[in-house]
Amino acid sequence: MTEYVGKPIPRYDGIGHVTGRTTFVDDIHLPGMLYIKVLLSPVHKGIIRHLDVSAAERMPGVAGVITAKDVPGKNAYGLIPDQPVFTPEHIRYKGERIAAVAAVDEDTAMEALEKIKLEIEEQTPVFDPFEAMQPDAPLVRPEGNVWVFNSGTTRKIRLGDVEEGFKQADYIIEGTYTNSTNDHAPMEPQVSVAYIDETDRLAIHTVSQDLYFHLGMLSAIFNLPMNKIRYIGGTVGGGFGAKNDIHCDHVAGLMALKIRKPVKYRLTRHEEMLYTTKRGPWTFEFKDGVKKDGRIVARKVRTIHDTGAYSGMGPYVVDKNAILVAGPFAIPNIWIDGICVYTNKPPASSMRGFGIINGTSAEQLQMNRIAEAIGMDPWEIRFINAWRDGDIGATQFTVVAAGLIEAMKRAAELAGVELPERLKAMSSRGR
Amino acid sequence: MKYILSFVLNGQPVDVLAEPTDTLLDVLREKLRVMSPKRGCDEGDCGACTVLLNGEPVRSCLTLALSVAGQEVMTVEGLSKNGKLHPLQRAFHEHYAAQCGFCTPGMILAAKALLDKNPHPTREEIVEAISGNLCRCGTYQEVLEAVQAVARGEYAEVKE
Amino acid sequence: MGECIYFAPTEIGEAVRLLAEYREKVTVVAGGTDLLPKINYYQLKPEVLLHIGRLGLDYIKEADGKLVIGAATPTSKLASNPLVAERASALAEAARQSGSAAIRTTATIGGNLANASPAADLATPLLILDAELLLTSTRGNRKVAINDFFVGPGKTVLEPDELLIEVSLPHQKGKSVFLKLGRRKAMTLSVVNVAVRLEMEGAQCKDARIALGAMAPVPLRCTRAESLIKGQVLDKSLIDRCAAEAVAESSPIDDQRATSWYRKKAGTVLVARALARAADMEG
Incomplete structure (x- = not known):
């Protein structure tokens, strides 16, 4: 064991990468392989009134067309399985899948898409989560535009009595912070290759970051037991959470099952940027009660997360954010309400940190705002409030092995900041 | 319409049928199955499809395949010599x-x-x-x- | 995709004959860096592709006191050529800042102009250097001042049968400066770019050229701002007024790269900075 500790180990896949021999999914080519293109909704919200794919099916070079009718199992997937592979009727975001064509090449598939007759009754969409929360807002979802947690329409975190905390405070400092949508933009775009193998199993070469999680969903979509699906992963050209959700495997698998020929479905960079899952936008509303000496005695935060038209990992992300958004600080009274809102946008899902860094960026800006408001150095406000061993966190856990103060001292050193002696004397081991 | 495209790829002469609208990346990957140039954006932004054309770096996704007729293209496959890495x-x-x-x-x-x-x-x-x-x-x-x-x-x- | 035919003539006469024959059906391709994304993303289905990379239009030379550049000269050569550096430093700087190494290898000066992007990096330096463009067709040659070349976004005075073959720059006095603001340091399109040339005598400005990119439907020569400083002794307040006037002549739009508001603010700063640099008044 010790021969490996503290020493660099050559990467097992390094030679493949530098010689270009690493086989990514788009590098796979099978004899007779067909290419898929998908008809995506041109409108943000509407109802499909008429869909006729027969002219596309008849086009030379086209091997098959599939729609919601061709889903043998459950036409829904996701951590909370609420997103259809192909929407049968309701369009909830621009770019929602309606039908797929497999053809000899992508140019032919694109031409075939133009032959599909599609009539949509367009409806008024809602894009702003605050508008979507209004009682008279257009409904993104029949059940309402706000996700319902076990604790109701908000994810609640409570510690102490926040109103009592505000009464003890010398200052009340409020701040609202927003993050915008963010695409993962892995260098390798989403792609899938599917075929029926020699043992009559459905084989799928995937870019999934999360094989067993996705295998379960695919099994439900295809109505196939998991042992009838060979789900082959391993080489991912960057994911960052983008490949935590299925974008191609379900479409490619359904097509291979229908036409029983090898197929490749890959997204263009434009399709990937415009229509796949994102890090969703957030709004954070902070209200803090602070004593003259810099101690934060109460923190109230409302978070509003826009998860787009389907859940993606939105509710999970809101949950995780709510647990951590108060920050690594000893605050005796904490009140957090996390809200997950649906809008007519592509679904938001996981991206690097599952909502934590969004919360941290807001919370750290708020710390600076507090420092400015009470005339204290931004380092000092953090040192004073940082967790020590034995402090109680927002979810009522006891902090052990705290390390923020030591980390900040090292950060100051690296940044060339000379900290005052009273801060240098502080330790996570006690106050 | 298809044209015969002849060029030198990693030191070897190649002939391949190409459409006028094919990019060099299309021809390398989809026709010659030279897979080291990657399709990352298809519009010149990402650089994953970079190859050398007469020794100069070019975006193969922005290079018209037929325009390289008679010229020398190098991909990473052509870098190692006799099994020795560059x-x-x-x-x-x-x-x-x-x-x-x-x-x-x-x-x-x-x-x-x-x-x-x-x-x-x-x-x-x-x-x-x-x-x-x-x-x-x-x-x-x-x-x-x-x-x-x-x-x-x-x-x-x-x-x- | 429908059937597309391809020509790669080796003589200009043959190229213009093909243009005369196929006219509107022809898409001329030089380096292809602006064209290929449109083809790859199904926004353009060319019927006839005319590749002009083999016409011998890749040259930079001096002729009759002019700096003469072939239309198919790649941007990388503009960036490294000593003659361009000496005679048209703003053009060399714009070339260095355009695209990335692998884009500059193929992207050509003629393509950058004929593509007629309002943000074309090479257009503003050519505007301040009084460039003249040589267009040819089976009907003969004509010369067009660059200021008359652009008509609108993606539109120029080129007739369907005409080919841009050469850019020539008269010998210019004064110092030329190019500044670009993009979303990133490299490999980026201009949010705004500025080219300025000043002919100074001491602190007095004898002659001035100011051009703005990505600030109007076409690369824009700011003649009102120029006349504000011509013959004047330059100082900081006059430079600031001139910069404000230049931006007042523009009409930037909101797009994915920046808002009109931001472009005006940033454009004003850049023009002032470029003027100060060209007048050796920095510091």
Whole structure:
């Protein structure tokens, strides 16, 4: 064991990468392989009134067309399985899948898409989560535009009595912070290759970051037991959470099952940027009660997360954010309400940190705002409030092995900041 | 309409049928099955499809395939000689300059084009040379160190 | 995709004959860096592709006191050529800052102009250097001042049968400066770019050229701002007024790269900075 500790180990896949021999999914080519293109909704919200794919099916070079009718199992997937592979009727975001064509090449598939007759009754969409929360807002979802947690329409975190905390405070400092949508933009775009193998199993070469999680969903979509699906992963050209959700495997698998020929479905960079899952936008509303000496005695935060038209990992992300958004600080009274809102946008899902860094960026800006408001150095406000061993966190856990103060001292050193002696004397081991 | 395209690929003459609207990337990947140039954006932004055309780095996704008739194209497949890795390949491997590996072939060729012209570049010159090759994993520092190590002669060509 | 035919003539006469024959059906391709994304993303289905990379239009030379550049000269050569550096430093700087190494290798000066992007990096330096463009067709040659070349976004005075073959720059006095603001340091399109040339006699400005990119439907020569400083002794307040006037002549739009508001603010700063640099008044 010790021969490996503290020493660099050559990467097992390094030679493949530098010689270009690493086989990514788009590098796979099978004899007779067909290419898929998908008809995506041109409108943000509407109802499909008429869909006729027969002219596309008849086009030379086209091997098959599939729609919601061709889903043998459950036409829904996701951590909370609420997103259809192909929407049968309701369009909830621009770019929602309606039908797929497999053809000899992508140019032919694109031409075939133009032959599909599609009539949509367009409806008024809602894009702003605050508008979507209004009682008279257009409904993104029949059940309402706000996700319902076990604790109701908000994810609640409570510690102490926040109103009592505000009464003890010398200052009340409020701040609202927003993050915008963010695409993962892995260098390798989403792609899938599917075929029926020699043992009559459905084989799928995937870019999934999360094989067993996705295998379960695919099994439900295809109505196939998991042992009838060979789900082959391993080489991912960057994911960052983008490949935590299925974008191609379900479409490619359904097509291979229908036409029983090898197929490749890959997204263009434009399709990937415009229509796949994102890090969703957030709004954070902070209200803090602070004593003259810099101690934060109460923190109230409302978070509003826009998860787009389907859940993606939105509710999970809101949950995780709510647990951590108060920050690594000893605050005796904490009140957090996390809200997950649906809008007519592509679904938001996981991206690097599952909502934590969004919360941290807001919370750290708020710390600076507090420092400015009470005339204290931004380092000092953090040192004073940082967790020590034995402090109680927002979810009522006891902090052990705290390390923020030591980390900040090292950060100051690296940044060339000379900290005052009273801060240098502080330790996570006690106050 | 299809045309016969003849060019030199990694030292070997090749003939292939190509449409006028095919890009060099289309021909390399979809027809000749040379898979090291990657399709990352198909519009010249990402650099993953970089190949060398007569020694100069070009975006194969922005190069009309038929326009390379009679010219020399090099991909990473053409870098190793007799099974021996090129100094840049060894340096990239040993400096962990490839994480997911998708940008690596293009990055190595961008670096090769620089070193062929300028064997001892400054840090700024290396940064400039690879500025069109995106790496979303964030290995730029390791790439820089690998190229610097080659420039310092730490990976001298292995003599046969 | 429908059937597309391809020509790669080696003589200009043959190229213009093909243009005369196929006219509107022809898409001329030089480096292809602006064209290929449109083809790859199904936004353009060319019927006839005319590749002009083999016409011998890749040259930079001096002729009759002019700096003469072939239309198919790649941007990388503009960036490294000593003659361009000496005679048209703003053009060399714009070339260095355009695209990335692998784009500059193929992207050509003629393509950058004929593509007629309002943000074309090479257009503003050519505007301040009084460039003249040589267009040819089976009907003969004509010369067009660059200021008359652009008509709108993607539109120029080129007739369907005409080919841009050469850019020539008269010998210019004064110092020329190019500044570009993009979303990133490299490999980026201009949010705004500025080219300025000043002919100074001491602190007095004898002649001035100011051009703005990505600030109007076409690369824009700011003649009102120029006349504000011509013959005047330059100082900081006059430079600031001139910069404000230049931006007042523009009409930037909101797009994915920046808002009109931001472009005006940033454009004003850049013009002032470029003027100060060209007048050696920095510091």
